[in-house]
Amino acid sequence: MSFDRRQFIGATAALSATLAAPMVRAQARPRVVVVGGGAGGATAARYIAKDSDGAIDVTLIEPSRAYYTCFFSNLYLGGFREIDSLAHSYGTLAADYGINVVHDWAVGVDRDAKTVALAGGASLPYDRLILSPGIDFVDGSVAGWDLSAQNAMPHAYKGGSQTELLKAQVMAMPEGGTFAMVAPPNPYRCPPGPYERVSMVAHLLKEVNPTAKILIADPKEAFSKQGLFEEGWATHYPGMIERVGPEMGGADISVDPQAMTLTIDGEATPVDVCNVIPAMKAGRIAEIAGVTDGNWAPVNAADLSSKIDPSIHVLGDSAAQGDMPKSGFSANSQAKVCANAVRGALTGSTVFPARFSNTCWSLIDTDDGVKVGATYEATEEKIARVDGFISQTGESAELRAATYQESIGWYDGITADMFG
Template sequence: MTDWTRRRVCALAGGALMAAVAPHVARGRSRPRVVVIGGGIGGATVARYLAGLKTLDVTLIEPKPNHVTCFFSNLYLAGLRSLASLTFGFEALAERHGVTMIQKAATAIDPASSTVELQSGERLTYDRLVLAPGIAFNFGEIGGYDEAAAKIMPHAWNAGPQSEVLRRQLESMEDGGVFVIAAPANPFRCPPAPYERASLVAYYFKQFKPKSKILILDAKDQFSGQELFQDAWSRHYPGMIEWLPAQFIGRTKAVHAATCSVVTENQTFKAAVANVIPPQKAGLIAERAGLTDSTGWCPVDPATFESTLQPGIHVVGDAIVGGDMPKSAFSANSQAKACAFAIAASLTGSPHFPPRLFNSCYTFLAPDDAFTNAITFAPEDGSIRTIKMFISKVGESADVRRRTAHQAVGWYSAFTADVFG
């Protein structure tokens, strides 16, 4: 891993957070309790960095025994990584960092009494609560698409079993078949991911099913990184990927799982394999707790990530209304550190400074061709605004793209170590 990559991973200087807060704690007070719901990137990061202060009682509630990263899961679909290499447990958070782990589901939140109810019926009290609930799917917006249909036409937008289903389908597909990706309207988790998926599945087809085609049915008329993707498709996979924007086909209205068909406003498309990515909203527990607005997402104070609807509860990650900040893993990690700083300041009296927020992503076009971005954000007028941005350009040399793909592997290792310890 290069120094440059390491600096990007540590952009918010988590060690500096601990150093800044530590002198202001341990003045004879009992340890305040912070409860974190959700063990994905945002939740695990908040828990790790607050527990590192050694002056707060930090509990992380997560029913799953491990977390499978959505980022890099398209490499799994292409046969370039194993699912095990994308899977992380919470042992280091508990054993090395002192986080109390509860492997149960949180079912309800009572802001009035500052309690969380678990599926077992137990209740936990908190001084501060952090939700990192991730996303839920608006299944009702696509006729015929529900959890049962998703077993036949997988979304694979939560990595793990759904990824395995989609990969088996791609492996079983006859050469010459059509792989249909139904991409949702904004906002949704990881804006470049449907198009990275198309790229890496095209790489797999090129090796093993060269007569096959990929059809992207998009609910948008443009998408993140469009010029970079379309340039790569013409270079690596000429004639294999076709993108149909909303202006030509309209949004996806319905699916027929029995015939593996996707129905848009203007046409019906028959697929050998269909990857239907439905519209999204904040995780259901956030909705039940009154943390979502009419958009289905959670509005927050961009300096502290405290809910603007429920004081004393913070929300980080894909579930929030993020302004210019995309719904990505690195965004969640950056927000989580800023949130941890704000909570520490609130509970310990340490100084609190307006955060600088970051997003850094790597996107694969082929195994040795990747592009990257690095964006700085800051709170401004009640929202999160872009301050500075770098993104790869069309026309970069093959050597530059190979180095970027290599750096991506180092970035992944360092980033997941920062989150899960």
């Protein structure tokens, strides 16, 4: 399957038109508050506002006025995109869809009163609350690292300034220096992401610092698209990349941000740049709302409603929903199902059976794109995988180039679908 912007928006518009049944209007409009303006939250807010035709009052809470996508940020590291191409505003959601966009932090949820507290002091009532806050990091998951060290050893797993900082550090590496990555344990945002990042850093270093080395400390025995990445590394970056898995001590690591060392299985190695990607959990507001199991938020597959509070829905990276990976495509797909269910619950419109899909593209080198994806359905237990596909090793250069172009079309399509 190939994507371009028109096809992506057309497919979602057709679904939206199908779901747009007659509205039940009341004098007091039902209120939906959405926390988090990324692939899950922005999409859910837009579809609820658009398809309810004003029957639902929608408020989107997002502290950032410009949203930088984490997906495709690796291509900025590799020199394939400018940082400004990853930035998107909320103006169209407010102007064209009537969404009340509030740039503030959500700092509290009163589930009994059904209100969301904002850092600025406001309290917003809701009939349904949608949480799509992305990820936060598990304290202490990498010995020697916490958020106070993120400038010395960036995670760059939230889009924007961290990504720019990491690229600046790579560009400032001494000739023949070492770039180190501490890869995260499962589950985590964008399973291919760390390894696409290694590819993009290698691409950049091949051009500006060809004798540099890349060292990966990885606690996992295997990772997404492993065969494809390893084939690409051997082809494009021979001798540059070394991965240390758990069998060689990759699960026993610590860092020293002041000394700039990475210690693997008791052996300290000086490094010039260290990209620490810690273990992850649901965004903080989900924990504050009391809808997590300690790390992630368990949800019902049919509508992404919380298993703890049915008036709260959790989308995207924060949700413990079953088989879908934590990706922008997944969050966007879940948001449409959630939007349809929420609109049905509040206005009486038709709710259709939940169907989901995901594709994750990765760029290994110039015009060498690969992908993995699947379709899913809602069961009583979880969002369950139905079937899937993955690029194969040994594919032609023409197919790989087409896969990369397909990913560009998808990016244009999904960001238009999110922000209008």
